[in-house]
Amino acid sequence: MISSRALRVPASPIRRLVPFADKAKKKGIHVYHLNIGQPDIETPSEWYKYIEKFKNKVVAYTHSQGILPLREKFAEYYRKWNIEVMPDEIIVTNGGSEAIMFALGVVCDPEDEVIVIEPFYANYAGFAAYLNVKLVPVTATPENGYRMPKKSDFEKVITPKTKAILFSNPSNPTGVVYTREEIQTIVEIAKENDLVIISDEVYREFAFDNKNSISAFEFNEIHDRLIIVDSVSKRYSACGARIGTFITKNKNFYSAALKLAQARLSPAEITQYGTIGLLNSSEEYMKKVMKEYEKRRDVAYEEIKKIPGVIAHKPEGAFYLSAKLPVDNAENFIKWMLSKFNVDGKTTMVAPLSGFYATPNFGLKEIRIAYVLDSEKIKDAIKIMAKGIEEYNKQKN
Numbered sequence: 443m444i445s446s447r448a449l450r451v452p453a454s455p456i457r458r459l460v461p462f463a464d465k466a467k468k469k470g471i472h473v474y475h476l477n478i479g480q481p482d483i484e485t486p487s488e489w490y491k492y493i494e495k496f497k498n499k500v501v502a503y504t505h506s507q508g509i510l511p512l513r514e515k516f517a518e519y520y521r522k523w524n525i526e527v528m529p530d531e532i533i534v535t536n537g538g539s540e541a542i543m544f545a546l547g548v549v550c551d552p553e554d555e556v557i558v559i560e561p562f563y564a565n566y567a568g569f570a571a572y573l574n575v576k577l578v579p580v581t582a583t584p585e586n587g588y589r590m591p592k593k594s595d596f597e598k599v600i601t602p603k604t605k606a607i608l609f610s611n612p613s614n615p616t617g618v619v620y621t622r623e624e625i626q627t628i629v630e631i632a633k634e635n636d637l638v639i640i641s642d643e644v645y646r647e648f649a650f651d652n653k654n655s656i657s658a659f660e661f662n663e664i665h666d667r668l669i670i671v672d673s674v675s676k677r678y679s680a681c682g683a684r685i686g687t688f689i690t691k692n693k694n695f696y697s698a699a700l701k702l703a704q705a706r707l708s709p710a711e712i713t714q715y716g717t718i719g720l721l722n723s724s725e726e727y728m729k730k731v732m733k734e735y736e737k738r739r740d741v742a743y744e745e746i747k748k749i750p751g752v753i754a755h756k757p758e759g760a761f762y763l764s765a766k767l768p769v770d771n772a773e774n775f776i777k778w779m780l781s782k783f784n785v786d787g788k789t790t791m792v793a794p795l796s797g798f799y800a801t802p803n804f805g806l807k808e809i810r811i812a813y814v815l816d817s818e819k820i821k822d823a824i825k826i827m828a829k830g831i832e833e834y835n836k837q838k839n
């Protein structure tokens with residue numbers, strides 16, 4: 443009764459272990475959630491101002507590509523990032539998630555291949571499985587700070603079925619912010635092999651140490667083969683708005699994606715208005731948020747570095763840190779932390795990184811930390827994890 447497609451779609455590694463956390467909470471244990479990218483930062487107040495202003499007598503469908511005032515506002519925002527796109531080159535989507543679906547749906551036939559840099563944002567695997575698209579990984583290693591793999595590593599996996607390269611920059615889950623040279627590698631491969639670039643830039647602002655993240659859009663020569671995926675979820679701490687964008691200058695991609703958008707009718711009307719508010723929020727808000735994340739990044743990295751045997755590099759962006767732990771199996775360790783271990787009634791939940799790899803049995807000792815709690819909590823949570831590692835290994839030996 444169930445399709446092979448539905449069976450193929452993997453459970454999210456970020457949410458899969460939630461029942462273990464629920465059980466711990468039932469026992470009265472406090473769980474620090476460093477497993478999911480749900481920020482605790484307040485959404486800009488402009489969101490509420492715009493939502494309150496919404497007094498239409500009927501909550502209606504909108505144009506499938508989203509309301510024009512919002513697309514105009516997005517175009518204005520992108521201009522500040524030197525991404526010169528017109529409102530009719532933007533489709534408002536139900537989160538970046540739907541933009542990823544549209545991008546894969548527009549570019550790939552069933553059984554086509556898309557190259558991803560693993561570890562990658564785990565839900566790419568879910569969308570690909572749903573569309574019967576094969577993700578072909580090129581591996582970035584913790585030992586190498588998860589930097590961009592070499593050009594030859596990409597070239598080795600290209601086949602006649604390869605249609606696109608999909609990657610996030612800044613990267614979820616590694617926190618790497620790719621340099622111009624690293625993106626140049628992708629650009630060259632795409633040009634030389636006639637591939638589409640799907641550049642997921644939902645963490646655009648989240649680049650630390652006074653660095654700017656570089657959009658793939660900065661490479662003019664690939665505009666006809668570029669789709670940008672974007673979202674307000676992380677930027678404005680507005681994950682529940684479910685508003686993202688699909689951006690392309692390629693008219694064929696745009697009209698194909700618009701047909702997919704028409705099939706789902708429209709994004710929610712009211713949250714599109716709220717998003718105009720988000721895009722009107724002050725630059726001070728963003729500066730404050732970035733400062734806060736940078737502080738958390740520093741705390742998370744300082745603490746994790748203290749754990750003997752851990753391999754971790756200082757993340758440069760997004761709000762994630764990936765690390766290799768000195769344990770036999772990270773997923774078993776996380777389950778153990780949730781079911782068998784606590785310090786003064788508190789324990790820590792992180793995400794196992796194996797689900798962010800397409801290669802079976804890769805990333806088995808790695809984890810992802812989302813530093814979405816305040817610094818004191820992050821410090822405590824990682825200290826608890828450090829004690830957990832010690833105890834877990836004692837029990838194993």
Ligand SMILES: Cc1ncc(COP(=O)(O)O)c(C=O)c1O
Nearest residue numbers: 537538539563610614673675686
């Ligand atoms: C890299 C990346 N892309 C896309 C998304 C999708 O986010 P949303 O659908 O909330 O916009 C996420 C969410 O975690 C993400 O980390």
